[in-house]
Amino acid sequence: MRVVIAEDSVLLREGLARLMEIGGIEVVDTVGDAEQLLRSVEGDCPDLVVADVRMPPDQSDEGVRAALVLRRRFPDLAVLLLSQYVEERYAVELLTGQMRGIGYLLKDRVADVEEFLDSLRRVAGGGTALDPEVVSQLLVRRDGDELDRLTRREREVLSHMAEGRSNSGIADVLVLSEGAVSKHINSIFSKLGLPPTESGNRRVLAILKFLQGNAKD
Template sequence: MTARTTVVIAEDSVLLRDGLVRLLELADFEVLAAEPDAERFLASVDTHRPDLVLVDVRMPPTFTSEGIRAALVVREQHPDTAVMVLSQYVEEQYATELLSSHSKGVGYLLKDRVADTSDFIAALRDVRDGGTVLDPEVVSQLLIRSRRRDPLAALSPREREVLDLMAQGRTNAAIARTLYISEGAVEKNVSSIFTKLDLPPAEGDHRRVLAVLRWLEQED
């Protein structure tokens, strides 16, 4: 017989915790522990070394980030344990932090998804098997966050072309010849690039160099 997938749960809501235990056991998972706070959860993970953990983002005592912090500890100390995070809302910062630590065997779902039990169980199995499962709403919010944090995303296609040529060391005259536009048009694009990259005139700063550095950071 194939060994059942072992699970440890961290969820402070008694109703949801008990419901998850029953749901998982019906799906042939073996729930080794279901804890109401992060401290007990981590102790149970150390003791049982489960195949998979389910963790609520917000847990006692402050109901802020205890759960996700515990999930990050599991990722670091027990890298072979798959992690599924459940959250009432999209916590962009925490989702990014969790995924950046290790993208295999990790999931982030909104609690509403638990209601669709077949899809939820399938998601748990995917994560257990090393997959990555993200709630569509989480993906949407992370994309929005990424665009907000990337100043280059605000550049027009022409401005990107100009910045690319600046990164190659071209002068405004050389850029104008390459793109078949006037030097005046190049100057307007360069000025717009400085504005969009938040590079105001400042003594001791070479804005052209700083803009190119931003471009190179993106290319890396």
């Protein structure tokens, strides 16, 4: 896995690079602003970009906008955004597009090195990694739509699906059997009107319904 890191804090940028190198991940470049990020990806062709949401010169949404540009130019590029706080608008803006290879984590998650490295690998492999706090806040703001058909347990399962957890991972967190998780997921698909498809992407579509509903709030 080849990674470019975009973070204006030198200390955090170098710390992230060191963590990745220890985890056997190749860091091909580290940059401090969005313009450098765009140039670096053009030249280095990484598998994954790890970028801060807020970057110079304005410290607003430069990181997100650069990520959106890169995803349009390089559809197979995986992107993991880091943020100091939960910023729902930025999460929804990126995540309601192509869900493959996308992550959004709070910077505090970096402290759990193994979990952070697992998130990197999952996103680079085409999966998703959403911070539990982001998912929690999005769920709290749900209001009067098809997700209201779900039971409390089904909403818990869907939130963990949005975090990027596998069926076995959800089973471990909720202390359920994998069979029980599978039944809950099938019920979610049914209630959200997601019949089986040849592409087998109902899991992604369920997560998209969850995220797109929040984009309208």
